[in-house]
Amino acid sequence: MSSAFPPALTRLIKNLGRLPGVGEKTATRMALQILRWPAPQARELAGSIGELHEKIRLCSRCFTFSQEDPCPICSDSRRDSSIICVVEDPGDLLAIEKAGAFRGRYHVLHGVLSPMDGIGPEQLRISPLLERIGREGVEEVVLATSSTVAGEATATYLSDLLQDRGVRTSRIACGIPMGMDLKYADKMTLQRALAARVSCS
Amino acid sequence: MSSAFPPALTRLIKNLGRLPGVGEKTATRMALQILRWPAPQARELAGSIGELHEKIRLCSRCFTFSQEDPCPICSDSRRDSSIICVVEDPGDLLAIEKAGAFRGRYHVLHGVLSPMDGIGPEQLRISPLLERIGREGVEEVVLATSSTVAGEATATYLSDLLQDRGVRTSRIACGIPMGMDLKYADKMTLQRALAARVSCS
Numbered sequence: 001m002s003s004a005f006p007p008a009l010t011r012l013i014k015n016l017g018r019l020p021g022v023g024e025k026t027a028t029r030m031a032l033q034i035l036r037w038p039a040p041q042a043r044e045l046a047g048s049i050g051e052l053h054e055k056i057r058l059c060s061r062c063f064t065f066s067q068e069d070p071c072p073i074c075s076d077s078r079r080d081s082s083i084i085c086v087v088e089d090p091g092d093l094l095a096i097e098k099a100g101a102f103r104g105r106y107h108v109l110h111g112v113l114s115p116m117d118g119i120g121p122e123q124l125r126i127s128p129l130l131e132r133i134g135r136e137g138v139e140e141v142v143l144a145t146s147s148t149v150a151g152e153a154t155a156t157y158l159s160d161l162l163q164d165r166g167v168r169t170s171r172i173a174c175g176i177p178m179g180m181d182l183k184y185a186d187k188m189t190l191q192r193a194l195a196a197r198v199s200c201s
Numbered sequence: 202m203s204s205a206f207p208p209a210l211t212r213l214i215k216n217l218g219r220l221p222g223v224g225e226k227t228a229t230r231m232a233l234q235i236l237r238w239p240a241p242q243a244r245e246l247a248g249s250i251g252e253l254h255e256k257i258r259l260c261s262r263c264f265t266f267s268q269e270d271p272c273p274i275c276s277d278s279r280r281d282s283s284i285i286c287v288v289e290d291p292g293d294l295l296a297i298e299k300a301g302a303f304r305g306r307y308h309v310l311h312g313v314l315s316p317m318d319g320i321g322p323e324q325l326r327i328s329p330l331l332e333r334i335g336r337e338g339v340e341e342v343v344l345a346t347s348s349t350v351a352g353e354a355t356a357t358y359l360s361d362l363l364q365d366r367g368v369r370t371s372r373i374a375c376g377i378p379m380g381m382d383l384k385y386a387d388k389m390t391l392q393r394a395l396a397a398r399v400s401c402s
Binding site for chain 2: 046
């Protein structure tokens, strides 16, 4: 970092550079932009970052980020408690909620199995999932981990684990995304989409 | 924004979305990442944003962002005070400083002429530039505004303005960027590069 910038700006650029996908150039652009904002707007951003860790906890049932415990979804009696959707992280939960296609409850693993990184079943929220299944009268578990290698492996592991626990397990469908031109789909996706073809009648 | 996220997270996502080049998806990814950071790291980012407007002012000579007044460049007696490089904003000053190719002083306009947006000479730091030229014994003014339409217009305006003030004016060279394949250069750049060709002897 050049000394042509004042220390307070250099410090901010360094901190912004820790955000995902933000390099030094982007961080510089952001910092200069924040400096051009009215001071209250900058204070508002600072305040919202500062209060984040204080206000947000993990829901003790589904482990999503929440300000209340249990979270609004877990405490909503209109949600179907017989079906649990297992996701990798709270961002995935949000994506499904936005789609509005699921009315059950969730369970957030906070990661996927990745032995190379030292992440085994103990590092994920798997035992609380098994407890919930026994306690909450769950009938179906939807495995909605990503269709990456690690996500697939995690889904397979959970599916095996749940097999003799008296619950149905299912996996979200893999196929061609809506609106995608077929010629741009990768080979694996095409193979899956063909194998999982659905009768039109 | 979906109600599936706690209000503190939603608030942060909204605030991050005001940064340049950050849409809702990127803001969500950033916010979730900040939540995964250790709390002190998040507080450090919040603190550096919070202190920014308090600590940083404009240098009263060159108008760059600075914690001291005059700024370190204006108060550095080793810098050549006979030559002033005029730039649009402090980010451009930083880029030139990083290149290490200029040992004079700077003057930051804080924008370019843009009549459509209501930005005329009075909105830019042009009168203080004229005062400095008289007061500081300036011999040359390098016009280093961008080679955009507005940047070129501003350079032309300043060049005309300075013509009968006893200073030399120059414009940074326009041409093919280093390392660029000629076939990807745009027409205007090629025309300029050819017109401004330099003898090899």
